[in-house]
Amino acid sequence: MDDILYATPDNPVPGNHVAGFFEGKGGVKIRYAVFRSPMPEAKGTVVLLQGRSESIEKYFETINDLTARGLWVATFDWRGQGGSGRLLRDPRRGHVARFSDYESDLKQFLEQVVLPDTRLPFFIVAHSMGALVALSQAPELESRIDRMVLAAPFLALAGQVMSQRSISMIANTASFFQLGGRTFSRDAPGLPFEGNVLTSDRRRFARNRAICETEPQLALGPPTARWLKEMLAAITRVSRQDHLTRIRIPTLVLCPTLDPIVPRTVLNALARKFRAGRLIEIDGARHELFQEADRYRAQAMAAIDAFIPGSQAERTVLGA
Template identity: 75%
Template sequence: MDSILYATADNPVPENHFAGFLEGRGGVKLRYAVFRSQEREAKGTVVLLQGRSECIEKYFETINDLTARGLWVATFDWRGQAGSGRLIPGNRAGHVTRFAEYEADLSLFLEKIVLPDARLPFYIVAHSTGALVALSMAPELENRIERMALIAPFIALAGQSMSQRQIAVIARLASLTGLGKRTFRKGDPSLEFAQNVVTSDARRFARNAAIYAEHPELAISWPTARWLDEALKTMRRVTHQDHLTRIRIPTLLLCPTADPLVPRKAVGDLARIFRAARLIEIDGARHELLQEADRYRAQALAAIEAFIPGSDAEETSLGA
């Protein structure tokens, strides 16, 4: 077993990698790993950004897919989750003080690990919350990142008992009254396939559940009120036309049409006012596209492969 990364029976650690810990803002420990391609000449490096509550191990299959295509993969666990340092000692809730801390950690990761140790050019492939962070930082990433593929970007919230506006008001009030570290739900999210809403693939769901069952220290629970407050404020900012106009990085938006967490309409509306983006919908897929059944996941990977590294003709069509 790798001393930093964890293998399970059907999820071995990809070979040819190095891993370690990086000190993020405020001294928070960030776990990272860089996976090299076996190809003699690398096509570049994908900076793979996870969603909330995920871990590096959950992406081993995708990492193997990308390195087989001649790309290196550099990734890390967000602060407060997986193998990185927790922000509320002894509490499993998913928490962050400011979303800007995620951005600072990504910037540090690019500066300290990716730029000196990985292969140019650099691309971002980001899922859900990772895509929200990438969108937020994108105006400042133009000189470092060639292209971005954003999967089910967490730009709006659906599938809840309250409206997004109601959740935003309650989360803001909780944060302002000293209750920001509280969660709206009790217990831990279910690890039963029948209750899950993020993938229709039982095998990949079981594989991922086994990671957390064997290594419970990687798991976190529901998001805190402060986390929701920060996420919702960031959503409002990144979906504003003024922000999107400042993004010049060619961007692929991958939208699973059966996503119960991020409304399809919200992603479509974003694509219409986001000049640097093109939208591809994966019909029938749920939120976690890279953990979905082959018929959906293969479409997502094909779209990413066609977009990264891309071509001059594609850049012209995107208006880059």
């Protein structure tokens, strides 16, 4: 076991890294790690942004893939999940007070860790909720981030018992009456592979489950009403044409076509309004592209390879 990062038998901690904590808004401890590439010349740094309920450990495989390509990886656990500070007395409730707290943590990570301690140029690779935060911050990141890859960005909440509109109304009402810390669903850890909506890969599903069983402090339960309120408001805001027009960072949107959480119709609608964005569909994949079966995951990694400048020729053309 690393002092800060945790290994399981089939998920060892990647080598050549530094890990620690920085202080986020409100004094919340945020766990981070930087993984250096073994290549003699760094091709840049990927800022890897996780989805809801995830942790650094879940991305060890993807981190190894990226560092093998000559890229450094800088990543952190969002407040309220993984190895970062929890926000409620019940640590399993997925909570945030304000969406802007996530944005603040990203800004501080870039300023305190990425800019002084990693290698230019900088790229963002983000999944789900992390991609929503990246989209929200993108107009302010143009001078720092060269390109972004957004995998299944969290721009809808489909596949639920209630409609997204009904969830929004209930979440707003609960928050208004100071019940934002309540959850709408029962905490059910250890759900089986059968019927899961995240991945079709049984091995990776078992690996990720073993992380939470071995290190239960990294696990997270259902989201609170306040979390839902803040996320759904952010989804509405970043999906507007005026916001998307302000984004000039070249962006690749990866769309898993069998994602029941963020339907492909939502991401296709985004692509039509998003001038800086290009959409690639990965046919048959579910929500968690980086945890998917090889035939889907390989397509996602190949798209990243083709999009994020890394070769000498690309650096020459870009003047980097």
